[in-house]
Amino acid sequence: MKLLVFPHSHYYEKARWVLDHKNIVYDPIAIMPGLHMITVRRYGKRTSVPVLLDGNDAIQGSSEIIDYLEDKFPDNKLTPTGAEQLEACQALEKDMDKRLGENIRQILYARLLNYPDYIRFCFTYPMSGLKKGLFTFMYPVLKRKIHDTYVVSDEKVAKAQVEFDEALADIEKIISKQSYLLGDTFTRADTSVASMLSLLVLPKEHPFPWAEKEIPDAQIKALHDSYAKHPVAEWVRNIYCNHR
Numbered sequence: 001m002k003l004l005v006f007p008h009s010h011y012y013e014k015a016r017w018v019l020d021h022k023n024i025v026y027d028p029i030a031i032m033p034g035l036h037m038i039t040v041r042r043y044g045k046r047t048s049v050p051v052l053l054d055g056n057d058a059i060q061g062s063s064e065i066i067d068y069l070e071d072k073f074p075d076n077k078l079t080p081t082g083a084e085q086l087e088a089c090q091a092l093e094k095d096m097d098k099r100l101g102e103n104i105r106q107i108l109y110a111r112l113l114n115y116p117d118y119i120r121f122c123f124t125y126p127m128s129g130l131k132k133g134l135f136t137f138m139y140p141v142l143k144r145k146i147h148d149t150y151v152v153s154d155e156k157v158a159k160a161q162v163e164f165d166e167a168l169a170d171i172e173k174i175i176s177k178q179s180y181l182l183g184d185t186f187t188r189a190d191t192s193v194a195s196m197l198s199l200l201v202l203p204k205e206h207p208f209p210w211a212e213k214e215i216p217d218a219q220i221k222a223l224h225d226s227y228a229k230h231p232v233a234e235w236v237r238n239i240y241c242n243h244r
């Protein structure tokens with residue numbers, strides 16, 4: 001089984017967590033941004049990763065990958081079986097992939113794209129020196145593309161910050177009453193939301209080697225610090241500590 005990925009991506013983390021939870025052996029393949037479109041279009045309708053390749057099957061999208069794994073490897077299930085819980089789980093996962101996942105990416109890229117070394121580390125840390133060199137060569141074009149796709153404008157970033165905080169407040173409301181997002185049981189809603197927030201919390205159990213490179217931007221460092229004691233950040237650290 002192979003997983004096409006961007007190494008630092010929170011959607012990769014979401015899919016990988018379930019692979020790890022089920023003790024499935026797989027081969028993560030970090031693909032070069034920009035050029036990834038040629039590879040990924042062979043397997044899916046969109047150009048996004050992660051994409052899971054299993055024999056003749058190609059599954060694109062973190063939620064779809066989890067659905068596939070849950071079907072094929074039913075041990076250590078993370079998806080609730082009751083109709084009501086299943087619906088709540090799917091709705092929360094979809095909503096938070098967007099409101100937490102997309103907004104935090106926008107907020108972080110808005111500043112961090114100014115640091116080519118850091119972005120190169122994020123995309124290429126497991127790659128050869130040659131590929132790292134290629135990334136550096138392509139960076140001006142990649143930077144523009146990532147900016148135009150995910151950052152867009154200061155106004156949109158400010159809006160993303162508001163939406164992110166609203167989503168965080170929704171999660172805080174839930175976890176103030178119960179241990180897990182759906183009640184007493186650990187589910188994919190928890191792995192998904194914790195993965196989306198992992199880019200902000202950087203839990204020590206996260207498989208990406210975040211500690212190897214200091215965050216180069218004072219504003220982003222301050223952002224991390226300002227959320228460090230947030231009850232949801234504490235919850236994410238607990239979920240990682242107990243389940244990752």
Ligand SMILES: N[C@@H](CCC(=O)N[C@@H](CS)C(=O)NCC(=O)O)C(=O)O
Binds near residue numbers: 006011037060
């Ligand atoms: N809904 C998708 C989102 C995945 C996603 O946005 N992936 C980004 C990296 S974080 C990507 O591959 N972007 C490049 C592209 O779409 O071509 C999932 O859950 O897998």
